Amino acid sequence: MRVAFVGNPNTGKSTLVSSLSGRDIRVANWPGTTVESISAQVRVGEGVLHLVDLPGVYDLLDDGPDAEITLRELLENPPDAIVNVLDASHLERGLHLTLELMELGIPILLVLNMVDEARRSGVEVDSGKLEEVLGIPVVETVAVKGRGKEEVLSGILRARVPAPPVSYGEDVELALEDIASGIEHPARRWLALALLMEQERPFFPIDDSLRDVVEGWRRLLSARYGDLFLYIEGRRISVAHEISSRVVSRRKRRRAVDEWLDALLMNPVAGPVFILLFLIFSFRFAFFLSSPWVDFINTVSDVLGGWILSAGIRGIVASFLIEGVISGVGTVLSFAPVLFLFYLVLGFMEYSGIMARMAFALDTLMAAVGLPGKAFVPLVMGFGCNVPAVYATRTLESFYDRLRVALMIPFMGCSARLPVLVLFASVFFPHGPVPVVLSLYLLGMIMAFITGAILSRMLEYEAPSLFEIPPYRFPDGGRLVKTAWDRTFEFLRGAGTIIMAGVVLVWLTMHLRISGESLYSIISRGILPIFRPMGIQDWRLTGALIPGFVSKEVIIGALAVGFSDMANHLPIGFLEGIGMILDAFARAVRESMGAPGAIFGIPGFRIPPVETSLGDYLSGVLTPAGALAYMVFVLLYTPCVATVAAIKQEFGGRWALFSVLYQMSVAFILALFIYKIAVLIHG
Amino acid sequence: MDERDIFIWILRALRFPKDMDGLERYLDFDRKTIEWAIRILEERGYIKPSKCDTTCSACPLRDSCSFRKSTMWEITTKGRQYLSSRG
Known part of the structure; x- marks a missing residue:
């Protein structure tokens, strides 16, 4: 052919x-x-x-x-x-x-x-x-x-023979048909047009009788259309112009402010600095504005537990309801505000066009690890939840780029790990929880990039591709809130089921006793020696890591169940409880009003440290150095089962297993290293 | 007359000399299409490059003169006749 x-x-x-x-x-x-x-x-x-x-x-x-x-x-x-x-x-x-x-x-x-x-x-x-x-x-x-x-x-x-795309008018078409009937060639229509346009070529001669026919038509049509060459070419140009206007769209001329913003955001130096500042303020926004509401939900949980005892429920049923259901689900629910605000920020970045520009600004940085700039988008999504982020790698063209990004994503601390980090940072570093959490997130990002760089040497490299930069838009507030709410609700609904199963399982293993000792305790104590070198001496801390593989959300729930075993719950009267809830609500509203000041670091404003009974127990069994090691381990260790399933689905079982083992090793080595450094510095 | 005919539009526009930028502002066609249409019209004698008879040193407009910067096009007698017959 x-x-x-x-x-x-x-x-x-x-x-x-x-x-x-x-x-x-x-x-x-x-x-x-x-x-x-x-x-x-x-x-x-x-x-x-x-x-x-x-x-x-x-x-x-x-x-x-x-x-x-x-x-x-x-x-x-x-x-x-x-x-x-x-x-x-x-x-x-x-x-x-x-x-x-x-x-x-x-x-x-x-x-x-x-x-x-x-x-x-x-x-x-x-x-x-x-x-x-x-x-x-x-x-x-x-x-x-x-x-x-x-x-x-x-x-x-x-490919197929097309229909004639241009109609030249009834009389011209008739002429073309007449002339073409005297031509023995597949391109007879085009040749007839060329003859009408006086464009004979020596390598395609015509006989005298056909020339007479053409001449007759040319005289007739010229009287109506003038220069037939211009007429026929003009018709083609008109049709080309018409088709082009139907299928081509051009971006509108851009506003000066857009150009200015692009110059800042897409600058290889100023861009990443701005992104870092943006992320810092986003974290502060999510933490400070959600903190009063976390306290409110904790108060509600305490009141519910008190009411159960006031109702005269005691023994194993009360234990299950308070230490299992309320303590586990209530703890996770209390993190809904932070998730909602976090998703609000992510939504703003997405819809405004900032996210795409961040990807552009980071193109050079990403190229260092052999990835296109747009790989940044699934990586940022990883901060929300690793599972959709793994699926979001489908936006990358190359299989190896996708694989590299998917293996980097679990290092981007997802929002399910955030509660653990926030809790430990608030308890052990009450004077600066935000810098601690931020440093840990940075550590995760560094590990992600090191992973990307290592893998780019191991896997085939493909040239980074171009990506589209959407125009700037001011996001619709209603849409932002709805999206943030949908994502939070989806997270809570999905996590809620897993958490309930996890909490019930943990509660059961705690109450299922073998030779006087609970099953949960036997397993947790069994793996404790591995963690002792990093300052973790309590089996309940290692125990919480096991259900954490099912879902990271369960870690806090498991800790709450583990430690609240020692909790001293008191009955609360109905009216007293209502008063406590209303009081907590009023306090949350009051503190929320002042939170924007804290986001931009106005002196004199400070969010009080989280004071939970769980925090009190934790501070009794861990040193700050051990807490730091534990946080590093939680941040970096094996991704949750849903993420592993997503990696398996997208890239196969071998890479999913690699992801589990690789992250476990990295988490252990880094947690141990950071603990030793912290002990060396602070003794 | 075909109102979408680029040749007619160019001939109309060039009743007053214009360069490519001027034509582009006047016509709703792609610049490359206009360039090509100008070539056809020039080859067939409907338009010609416009020249200035005054020497630059004697010209009071020399600093703002468009003839020095780009080719200006103007319609020929043949072009005027064609335009009047088609208009």
């Missing part, structure tokens, strides 16, 4: 042929240089495609050697198919030739090349609509990067 590649000069025809055939082809087509057609071969399935690379032309009727070679090839030795290559940035100009080629009666495939450059300059071509309008297959390529090769090869097999 012979396939001719035709298009305007500099549209990437030769690059595309080289890319398809694997042969380096250069066609000289600058003025005054001798040009010739060059062919190459490529095997597709059982058959062989002979690719003929023709010199670039703007019009088949152009003067000069380029157009003559192209036209002779198409008329004297008609190919089985034409691949018409267009520069996507200049569709209107390229379509003129397309319309002409479509009149040759040869199957045709349209290739929109350099779509990346077009997008970068704000031009978006709707190739689906173009295909529909023209009635021929259309594929997008970036020939210089080898993108779209397969689509071109399969498109060639789908």
Whole structure:
């Protein structure tokens, strides 16, 4: 099968042929240089495609050697198919030739090349609509990067003879039919048009009788249309312009403030600094504004526990309700405010267009670990939840890029780990919980990047790709709140089931006794020696890590159940409880009003440290150095079972197992290292 | 007359000489299409590059002269006749 590649000069025809055939082809087509057609071969399935690379032309009727070679090839030795290559940035100009080629009666495939450059300059071509309008297959390529090769090869097999794309009016069409009936050639319509335009070519002579017919029609039509050359070319240009206006969209001219913001956000130096500041304020916003509401929910939990005792419920049932259901689920529920605010910030970044610009600013940084800038988006999503973040890697084109990012994601501390970090930081570092948590998140990010860099050496590297920068938008507040609420609700609903199962399991293992000792205690004590070198001496701390593999949310619940075993719950009267709840609510509202001041660090305002009974117990069994090691371990150890399942689904069991073992090792080594350093510094 | 005919639009526009930028502002077509249409019109004798008869040293407008910067195009007699027959 012979396939001719035709298009305007500099549209990437030769690059595309080289890319398809694997042969380096250069066609000289600058003025005054001798040009010739060059062919190459490529095997597709059982058959062989002979690719003929023709010199670039703007019009088949152009003067000069380029157009003559192209036209002779198409008329004297008609190919089985034409691949018409267009520069996507200049569709209107390229379509003129397309319309002409479509009149040759040869199957045709349209290739929109350099779509990346077009997008970068704000031009978006709707190739689906173009295909529909023209009635021929259309594929997008970036020939210089080898993108779209397969689509071109399969498109060639789908190429078909198109219907005439331009109607020249009833009388001209009649003339074309009359003239074409005297021509024995598949391109008879195009030749009839050329004859009407007085464009006879010596390599396609016509006899005298046909010349008379053409002359008669030319006289008749000129009286109505004037210069037939201009009329026919004008019609083609009009149709090309009309099609182009239907399928091409251009980004609007940008506002000065957008340009200014881009200059800041997308600057390779200022961009990352701004991102860091933005993340710091986001964390402070989420922590400080949610803190009063966390206290409120804790108060409600305490009151509910008190009411159960007031109702006269005692023994194993009271223990299950207070230490299992209320303590576990209530603890997790208390983190809904922080999740909601965190998702609010993420939503703002997404909808405003800031997230995409952050990805751009970090392109250089990401390139250092062999990843495109847009890999940053799933990594940031990992801060919310690792599971959707793993699925979000599908936005990356290359399998290896996706795999690298998926293995980096679990190091980005998800929001389920956040409660553990917040609790420990508040208890052990009451004067600076935010810097501690932030440092831990930074540690996770550093580990993610080290992982990415290591994997880029192990796995095949592919060139970073371009990504779209959406325009700036001020997000719709209602939509932001709804999205944040939906995500929080989804998280709580999903986590709630797992937490209930986990808490019940933990509660059961605690109450299921073998030789006087609980099962939970036996397992937890069994693994304790591994953690002793990092300052963890209490089996309940190691025990909480086991259900933590099921879901990180369970860690706090398990700790609460483990330590509240020692809790001294007191009955609370109904009215007394209502009073406590109302009082806690009023306090939460009051503190929320002052929280914005704390976000920007106004002196004199300080969020009081979290004072929970669990905190009191923890401070009794851990030193700050041990707490730091425990936090590092929780941050970095094995991703939750849902994340592992997502990695398995996307990349296979081997990589899922690798992820589990790799993270466990990294977490252990780093936690031990940080504990030793902390002990060395503080004794 | 076809109101979408680029050649008619260019001929109309060039009743007063314009360069490419001027034509681009006047027409709703891609710049490359306009360049190509100008080439066709010039080859067929409907328009010609516009020249100035005054030497630059004697010209009071030399600093703001567009002729020095880019090619200005103007309609020919053939172009005027074609335009009147088609208009």
